[in-house]
Amino acid sequence: MGEVFAGRYELVDPIGRGGVGAVWRAWDQRRRRYVAAKVLQQSDAHTLLRFVREQALRIDHPHVLAPMSWAADDDKVLFTMDVVSGGSLAHLIGDYGPLPPRFVCVLLDQLLSGLTAVHAEGVVHRDIKPANILLEATGTGRPHLRLSDFGIAMRKGEPRLTDTNYVMGTPGYFAPEQMLGEEPDFPADLFAVGLVTLYLITGRKPDAEALVRRFTEHGTPNAPEDVPEPLWQVIANLLQPDPYARFRTATGARKALAAAVELLPEPAPDEEPIEVFDQLGPLPPGFGPNGPCPGRDPAPDADEEPPPAAPAEPDPESGAEPGTESRPAPRSEPEPAALAPPQPAYPPTRPYTAPQPLPRPVPPPPGTPAGGAVPAPPPGRPKRPGPPPKVAVPVLVFALLCLAVGIWALTVS
Incomplete structure (x- = not known):
């Protein structure tokens, strides 16, 4: 954490x-x-x-x-x-068992709506099951479903990452054509939706293989107990073993479901409300609804060493030496004026010496030969120090040339 x-x-x-x-x-x-x-x-x-x-x-x-x-x-x-904090459909069945038909129809309509958007992107989910269908924590209000976990989803036409004889998905929610190794397609997702719907309304995980045998050998069976006939017609179409006899699109299944809901009986007055509550629990210490709590130590970065501390520099105002912590002086009773030595406002850390500018060169008096010594100024008249003169480069070159000519003339003479 x-x-x-x-x-x-x-x-x-x-x-x-x-x-x-x-x-x-x-x-x-x-x-x-x-x-x-x-x-x-x-x-x-x-x-x-x-x-x-x-x-x-x-x-x-x-x-x-x-x-x-x-x-x-x-x-x-x-x-x-x-x-998404309301848990999954598997949690909901574990809490309540079989769900009321109209409540199941709301969930089924939302699942088909989300699947329509997924298929519109050319994506086959391939792993639709109760544990991958999450719920918002809406309490006793209208449920809000979210289709999740696209870990093995693939776009139609993309290369498969496994051998063609290897079936990806969760056992018990495979469509018959998946077991035969056919390429994943949208009707395979709709078959899994039919199994999930049957699970919600009966409270038991359906036996997909037994259902396929019954449909293949005896045709569409009668509606199971406690499953209204209009809703069973939609579920049975989703569970057809032949993918071409099944709903071809999630949009078509939604239209059939909307017609079936109109024929369902009204819910009983004493029907127990279904509550979708928060399954995540409270945040751990140090965290609140708006993020980490103020004053909490910042969390370390993953696999990151703390940076070395930079060498401290002395504070010219506080007088602290490098490596020491500057703290305000503790409050205490003031000493008598006779005993307390006077303290400067800013105690110096070390004597301060101002940089001394170079002395301004004094021009030689008239008549001084080239290369001769320049007489020192008379005592008692100190010269005011000033900044070094700014001499242009051409003037400096000319002066050096004149000096060289003077030295050569003295040598020749």
Whole structure:
């Protein structure tokens, strides 16, 4: 807790675990908000390529939980998403068991709405299951669903990262054509949606293989107990073993669901309300709703050594020596004036000596031969020091030339 990743994301506490990495609640120091950060180890090329695919998705839809940003630090990478605190559909079934039909229809409509946006981007999710469908903490209000975890999603036409005979996904939610090794397509996602819907309304994980055998050998079976017939017609179409007899698009399934909802009976007056509450729990010490608490020590950066302290310089006003801490003097009772020695306002650290300017050269008196000694000025008349003269370069060259000619003339004579 408290590790800063890539100088921006402070990992606060773990809130979940995916297939290839842990999910943390993190504080985004740039955007000043909490985010969910999935941290992965770059263990192999396949994992890294799947990370690249997943973080590249930018689907802006209220019922899709797609990555927002990403960062890398040494052997780890992460990408961030919105924090969704209401748990998953698996948590909801664990708390309440079978859900009321109209409540299931609301969830199914939102799931199909999000899936429509995903398919519009040419993406096949390939891992639709209750654990990957999250809920906002809305209490007893209208539920709000978010489709998440695009770790094995792929765009149609992209090369597969596994052998064609290897099926990717969660066992129990495979479409029949997936088991035969066909290329992933949108109807395979819709088959998984049908299994999830049956799970919500019965409270039990359906046996996909047994359902496929029943549909294949006996046609569409009758509606299970407690499943209204109009809703069963939609679910049965989603579960057709033949992908060409199934809904071809999520939009078509939504239209059929809207017609079925009109035929459902009204809910019973004593029906228990379904509450979606916060599953994450409180923030750890040192963090509040608006981020890290004031006065808290800043968290260290991941894999970063603290910088060495710069050598201190003496303070000319305080008189402190290098390496000492300057503190205000403790308050105490003042000493009597007779005993307290006078203190200067600013005690000097060392004697100050002003730089002395060079003396101005005195021109020789008339008649002094070239190269002769210049007589010293008479005593008692000190010359005022001044700045050295500013001599132009051509004048200096001319003076040196004259001096050289004078020396040569004396030598010849």
